[in-house]
Amino acid sequence: MKIAIIGTGNLGKSIAKGLITNNTITSLYLTRRHLQDVQEFDGYKNVVLTTDNIEAVKQSDILIFAVQPAHFEAILNTIKLYLTEKHVLISTITGYGIQNIENQVGTDRFIIRAMPNTAIAVGKSMTCLCCNTQGEKRIKIAEAIFNGLGHTLSIPESQMQAATVVCASGIAFWMRLIRATTQAAIQLGFDAKEAQELAMYTSEGAAHLLITNGNHPEEEIDRVTTPMGCTITGLNQMEHKGLSSSLIQGMVASFNKINAIKEEQI
Template sequence: MKIAIIGTGNLGKSIAKGLINTNAITTLYLTKRNTDSIAEFDGYKNVNLTTDNALAVKNSDIIILAVQPSHLEGVLKGISSLLTENHVLISTVTGFSIDKIETIVGADQFIIRAMPNTAIAVGKSMTCICSNLKGTKRIKVAEAIFNRLGHSLVIPESQMQAATVVCASGIAFWMRLIRATTQAAIQLGFDAKEAQELAMHTSEGAASLLIANGHHPEEEIDRVTTPKGCTIEGLNEMEHKGLSSSLIQGMIASYNKISNIRKEQV
């Protein structure tokens, strides 16, 4: 694949590393206003660093837009005249709808939106993807890219805000749960390093069980709990204190916030 990443900041760098490490490219162009900040990629075979977005677009088939939201409109206007019928546009920019992109570059382009999370840096992102009507013909291209960087799911654009909460903000929610588990382990006698190690790998194991066997979480809970045992005692105490309710309400609050921000932007 001949790919250009326009705006190689933290997210763009993570995508680039994943593509390079999985041999997903034949040619890769990385653009940045100051290429010194992406000098770590200098010397990689078939990787080109440039400040020229036009050069990157002309030499690529797939264009991944990873700029700041306030910069995207200007970037699109700058490259729109260079786009051909074969180019695939993949935007990772939050809050910039497909309609807005179409207004600038036209509805006859393959346009895809992708919402990765910060775990993309370690190849474990849960990335949600949607497209315009024409983009459905190239959605598999986006899936192939982001499946190399974790896992992807195609959803309607109307669900992208919810996906932002569940997947992007969700990283922070899970971090808080891991942090709380770490604190409990410290109180139970482990030192801080050991406590975090226990919390991290136990949470990884729990998720891995569900990914591997496709079970409902309650099935795995039933495997761990015994009548009058310590596990059910702890679970019941957590529920009495509102664990599930607090998590659900927190996610709904995040969704309401992002929805209000979107309304203000319209």
């Protein structure tokens, strides 16, 4: 696959790392204005670093856009004359709808929106996908790319903002939970490195139980909670302090913020 990542910042670099590790690229063009910030990719076979978005578009079939929303319109304007019937446009940009993209490049283009997360760097991204009518003819390509770098779910575009909170921001939310678990483990006597090891692998195990068994979390909780034991005592204390409520309120606040930003942009 001949892929370009237009805007190789935090997310673009994560996608690039995943693609390079996965070895699925024929060529990979990485663009940004300050090339000194992508030098870590210099020298990789078939990887080209450039400030020239038009050149990247000309040399690639799949264009993954990973710039801030404020930069997207100008970039589309610059490259649209160079788009051909081969190009598949994949936007990871938060709050920038398919109709806005079609307004720039036309409805006859293959347009897909993807909402991955930074775990794409290690092949573990939960990525939600949606597309325009034309894009349905190329959605399998996007699924192949992102399934190779984690797990995908096709959703209606109306759920894209919610997917951003749950999956993209979700990495930050889970990091905070893992950090808090680490801090508790240190207080209980482990050194910092060991504490993080316990927190990381326990959270990985918990997620894998659900992925492998397909159970509801409470079924797995029931297997751990000895009557009158330490687990239920800890869990109930966490709920008295609002653990679930705090997470839900935080994610709803995050969702409200995305919608507010979108309205400001309109």
